[in-house]
Amino acid sequence: MKTDKLFLIISREFLIRVKKKSFIFLTILTPIFFAALVVLPSLIMTLSSGEEGQKILVVDKSAVCAAFFKNSKEFNYEFNANANIDALKKDFANSGYYAMVEVSPLDSNLNVAVTALSTKQLNIDTKKEIENSVQKAVEKNKLQKYNIENLDTILKDIKTNVNIKTFTIGEEGDEKVGMVEIYMAIAYISSFMIYMFIFMFGSMVMRGVIEEKTNRIVEVIISSVKPFELMLGKILGVGSVALLQFIIWVGLTVGIIFGVSSFIGVDKLAGNDQVTSSVMGGAGAGDMASVTASLSENNSPMNDIMSALSGVDFVSIILAFLAYFILGYLLYASMFAAVGSAVDNEADTQQLIFPVTLPLIIGLFIMIHTFQYPDSTLSFWGSMIPFTSPMVMMARAPFGVPAWEMALSIGLLFGTFLFMTYVSAKIYRVGILMYGKKATFKDLIKWLKY
């Protein structure tokens, strides 16, 4: 094999795609979109937290709550137990109050009913704050009925805040700060990336092969280079595009997030518990949201995240990621190329592409299971079988995987990649010269013997 010719093919495949406008747009806009997803909610919260010093009238008919409402930057509470609510309602817009809270008198069980009136819908933070204040007041009032001595001291004394710090024990018995949410986030991002890139760029290889066939250029080229060199050149060229896009995506996303957060302040982004948790909780976007929300409930989440991050073995995770990213792509790309070689146009791929995409999709399902149960039997086998291992092992890796399992899995993947490339190349070299008749699986198997 002449390496200079191979390099020529790789660089053409690479440049032709990188120069495309669609590639440039997708590569630059996607990280902006990702970063916006992370930054925008906090940014909006910071910018639109409303005017300061708005007045809220509290009509406290229970006579126990007033002391529990604390003035904040945003809200000043005024108390008037005898205010005429009906009169105020009629002309509330001109009363100068942002909202009016009515607390009913205590009933026989010492409970109260609370109503809040405002011209605009109360936002969720304000509502929570009012609820908290009244709840504390009523609870304390109930406790006082028991006539316990030194109640305040006791309450202060029993106040606890439980926060589990998890550690993982390494092989040498050393402890690492563990944080399951962080691991899940890393697992989620890295395995999903692998799934997405294999699918995206595998199909790109397939389309490239079909294009050469429909353009009828393929026989012109293979009179100069071997079919295998053409296939390999395309796979490696498209693979370089994938790698470039990945690096730009990661670089830009991280850059934008850090850039914006240094601009508006890190505390607003990560430290403002209520903001983040309510936003993420409100969005309710599955795992990631709950991960972030639970992170934010800690007192100093940034510190814990940082110490947990420092406990993550990034070097081995990145190495594993690159190994699975590259080998996974190579394994599937050659199969996509074989399918592309067997058809005359993209519409005909439906039937033949199924056995290629099926293991990918199975891998995706196992991967989702693995986030929850990284050490289950299914996760183990999923991370060993080469067709699913790139996704499943990356879902396991951040939680810690024994070195022998990792080595075996990569070894199996590498061996399968070599074998599948050999098989695919055999199908490819026959398929690219076949026109007209729609190929079936039987044909593909026959071609192996040509």
Place this chain on the structure above:
Amino acid sequence: MSIISCNNVVKKFNQFTALDSVSIEVPKATVFGLLGPNGAGKTTLIRIINQITVPDSGTVFFNGKQIQQSDIAYIGYLPEERGLYKKMKVGEQALYLARLKGLSHADANRELKQWFIKFGIQAWWNKKVEELSKGMAQKVQFIITVLHKPSLLILDEPFSGFDPINVQIIRNEILNMKANGTTIILSTHNMESVEELCDNIALINKSKLIISGGLEQIRRDHGRNEVELLYRSDSQVNVVSNSLYTLVSDEDHKGARRAVLEVTKGSKSSEVLGELITKVDIVSYKELIPRMNDIFIKLVS
């Protein structure tokens, strides 16, 4: 000296035999016509010479040595199923394909510029292939095939998609290259081109070699030793069979008479003419050599 010799080449695709022990010799600096009906195995043989396909048995020699991968640098191949990347610019693409053949960037660039000037198509350099007409693209494709000055040129249906003017340009180029020592293997269904260009031919049918050899020899071998005589005459009966020839037909023909005579074996043209000249006013006298078209149909059907 043959540039290509195939010895008993066999290629099977599972049950189907594409080539059944085919042997051909292609002499240097000649045009070799590879003929046969569709599906006869011509393309398979061409692909074996190009080392795209490996034969099951038999050997191919290139310049007397068993052909090897590095020899493709000396072969130019214009496949029947041909095309270019539609989205790529003409010049960029021609450079790419030339460099795949092993030319350096500088050499390829210089040669290409010369060809573009020769064909008067400099303005196409920065056009995308999809902007070209089919004939224009074929021209570019031809240039790409011959750019690296191959010593063996294999052309599969080179004239398809060309108008008569361009067909003539390509024919002239082929003869030109032959004069410069290039060997050309020409596979085509256009028998007129075969008669005009080929020195030798091979006819393959149903995966077997049916006939091969010099074109003129084959044509003569398939003739019945007939001559066509055009003459002027006032009277009705002028030519009659005798010991030198047998009259096959005699009829009015565009203001003259046209007679077909089967010449008796052993008699010479000079004798026949000497006999005729005393009887009629001869307009023309020529040997009737069968058209390749007729031979093709006769042998294949």
